[in-house]
Amino acid sequence: GAVVSQHPSRVICKSGTSVKIECRSLDFQATTMFWYRQFPKQSLMLMATSNEGSKATYEQGVEKDKFLINHASLTLSTLTVTSAHPEDSSFYICSAIERGYNEQFFGPGTRLTVL
């Protein structure tokens, strides 16, 4: 089956630093990737939709200058949390849609803790 990986799985950083999270489709080409955020005991919240070679589309209320998304290839999308603050601590999950299909596969998530 289609596999989506994320790296790192867990990261702890100091307030004010930037953190980059990678999302890769391992055995398929993903024309579209999605980034979600999940706070404790809450559901997944869609942050942005990322298409290969074009700018990401952000959901209402998500700051595009704070959450930089780059979908540079058909197998890689990155989310950079710039100038991270404790309130950005969350579980970040990516998902990918295989080229030519509409099935969505999810990564294992990245736990970000900002001190």
Place this chain on the structure above:
Amino acid sequence: DAKTTQPPSMDCAEGRAANLPCNHSTISGNEYVYWYRQIHSQGPQYIIHGLKNNETNEMASLIITEDRKSSTLILPHATLRDTAVYYCIVRSRQAGGYQKVTFGIGTKLQVIP
């Protein structure tokens, strides 16, 4: 995506069938019903999907009512590892296009020994 409603929590005895309901009364004709689950601190896992016929795979069965306004996910013999939050989602399925998946609160299933 059409709105879905699910009970926030359910308990099920280990070894018994777990029946998780979902209402999707505003579903349109080209929208499928998808079920995902999320085990604590992991990404969502696909379980099953269907359009109007009942479906079965190695994980579960999906029963969709004739009017398609509701469905039930059945885990035939629940195990402790099935403890998770289960999400019911409706979305269209078009090759070459996409529709973003938005999640509701889901049903937290607790399998009890």
